[in-house]
Amino acid sequence: MVDIRNIVILTGAGISAESGIGTFRDAGGLWEQHRVEDVATPEAFARNPDLVLRFYDMRRENIQSAQPNAAHWSLAHLDATWPGELTIITQNVDDLHERAGARRLIHMHGEHLSAWCMACDARNEWRSTLLDRPPCPDCGQPALRPDIVWFGEMPYRMDEIEAALRCCDLFVSIGTSGAVYPAAGYVQTARYYGARTLELNLEPSQGSVFFHESRMGKAGDLVPQWVEEILA
Numbered sequence: 001m002v003d004i005r006n007i008v009i010l011t012g013a014g015i016s017a018e019s020g021i022g023t024f025r026d027a028g029g030l031w032e033q034h035r036v037e038d039v040a041t042p043e044a045f046a047r048n049p050d051l052v053l054r055f056y057d058m059r060r061e062n063i064q065s066a067q068p069n070a071a072h073w074s075l076a077h078l079d080a081t082w083p084g085e086l087t088i089i090t091q092n093v094d095d096l097h098e099r100a101g102a103r104r105l106i107h108m109h110g111e112h113l114s115a116w117c118m119a120c121d122a123r124n125e126w127r128s129t130l131l132d133r134p135p136c137p138d139c140g141q142p143a144l145r146p147d148i149v150w151f152g153e154m155p156y157r158m159d160e161i162e163a164a165l166r167c168c169d170l171f172v173s174i175g176t177s178g179a180v181y182p183a184a185g186y187v188q189t190a191r192y193y194g195a196r197t198l199e200l201n202l203e204p205s206q207g208s209v210f211f212h213e214s215r216m217g218k219a220g221d222l223v224p225q226w227v228e229e230i231l232a
Contacts, residue, residue, distance in 0.1 A: 004196070004230070005084035008168040009075065010186055012091045014175020014202055015219045019066045021094055040150050053131045056146040059093075060112045064127065068100035071174065071223035076101035078227045087164040091176065091183055093148055108155040108183065114147035123147055155182065165189045172198045172226070175219045178205030187211060200226060 013021075038044050039055045068076075079086055079102045088105045090097055093112045097105050115126035119141035126144070128134075133142040149155050165171070171190035178184045187197050187210045199205060199214040200222040208214050215222055 004169045006164075006168045007078075007082065007084065007086045007170045007172065007230075008164050008186075008190065008195075009086070009088045010091070010171070010173045010176060010183060011075070011088065011097070012174065012176030012183070014177075015069075015071045015223070016066070016092050016094055016096055017175070018069045018071065018218060018220050019094075019096055021063060021066050021092075021096075036151060040148075041152055042150055043152075045145060045150070050131065053129075053146075056112065056148065057129045057131050060127065060146075063094040063096075063112050066094065066096065068096045069220050071219035072096045072100035072102070074224040074227040075174075078231065079104050081231060085164075085167070087161075087168075089161055089164070089183070089186070091180065106157050106160060108149070108157060108161060110146070110148040110156060112146070112148070115144040116147040117141065117143050118145055119143035158182070161186075162189070165195075166193045168193075168195045170198065171195045172200065173205070173207075173211070174200045174223060176201065176205055178207035198226070 034055060039052050045052045075088060086104050088097060088102055089108055090105065091109050093110055095113055113125055113127055114123050115130060116123050117136040117139060120136060120139035122136060122138035124137050130144050134144060135142055136144055165186055168190055171187060173187060184207055187207055191197055191210060197211045199208060199211040200219060201216060202218060203216060204214060
């Protein structure tokens with residue numbers, strides 16, 4: 001890795017799966033219990049809000065009992081020590097990166113531990129249920145929804161993400177399927193602007209062909225090895 005100063009890292013469900021957080025695409029994963037059309041679209045929320053709120057209440061409870069794993073800790077260490085620019089873009093909606101200590105972080109798909117008020121547009125940290133329609137801490141209206149980017153909605157902070165991709169020297173994708181856009185296209189954007197690209201994944205993603213290098217294995221093994229390598 002020569003002349004690497006600016007790094008962009010994309011993390012997906014595979015990095016949190018090792019902490020016991022189920023993924024939508026695994027056998028036995030969440031998609032098998034609920035159709036995406038029933039729990040992860042604005043139309044689903046309008047049609048059956050109780051089902052959607054109950055689903056996300058369960059997810060919110062689940063992540064609070066999970067713990068960061070070696071991959072999260074290693075990325076947090078890199079964040080704290082890397083002297084150049086570094087951006088961790090996560091597709092995950094858990095808080096395991098933060099609990100490990102990562103700070104240069106973008107949650108492009110929102111956060112489970114946040115509630116978004118449809119009445120006043122405020123966002124507040126939220127750790128309890130939304131099913132009983134609690135009032136918004138800012139405006140008092142019972143208009144809270146999960147602060148999650150659902151299918152058909154625009155991911156967060158896209159301008160910042162695009163700017164980081166244009167300027168990076170190295171793009172690293174960790175634990176992603178390469179199936180969900182726009183994140184699946186980030187490797188091509190980074191390569192177009194001249195970055196080296198590295199994939200760390202349990203198995204080849206749908207976009208493996210676009211990476212200069214792919215390493216297969218568990219994130220908890222591969223990420224600490226790569227962080228040690230890059231810091232050396």
